[in-house]
Amino acid sequence: MSRGGMKTQIAENSIVALGDNEFETGVINVPGNTTIKKGVVLKRDGGKFAPVMNTETEKPIAVNPFDIENDTNSAVDLSLRAIISGPVRADLLTVNGAVTTVDQNDMLRGVTIIPIKANDISRTE
DSSP, rough: OEEETTTTTEEEOOOOOOOSSSEEEEEEEEETTTEEETTBEEEEEETTEEOOOOTTOOOOEEOSSSOOEEEESEEEEEEEEEEEEEEEEGGGGGGGEEEOOOHHEEEHHHEEEEEOOOTTTTEEE
């Protein structure tokens, strides 16, 4: 896109983890033909991770750092390294498809995941 001779370019490589993070290797069940997006807040579901749908009834304990794609027709268990501690980009965090609220971010701070408002340096104008 050009605007008066200026070009806009969006680099789609923003990352969730902001450094000095701790990770836990685990498994997450991904439904068929679905992608669990980076920034999804996770809970424990038995021995696996699962997306948090409601922070009123579920306890968030981790964040998904990268898109996890399942392009098959059936659900599969896939490996991931979930962020369990450290600073993360607040603008990329989601619960049930919506950006996290201040209260949800405070809940994450209680489990040592620190949502931080950050300028998106992957966007240039």
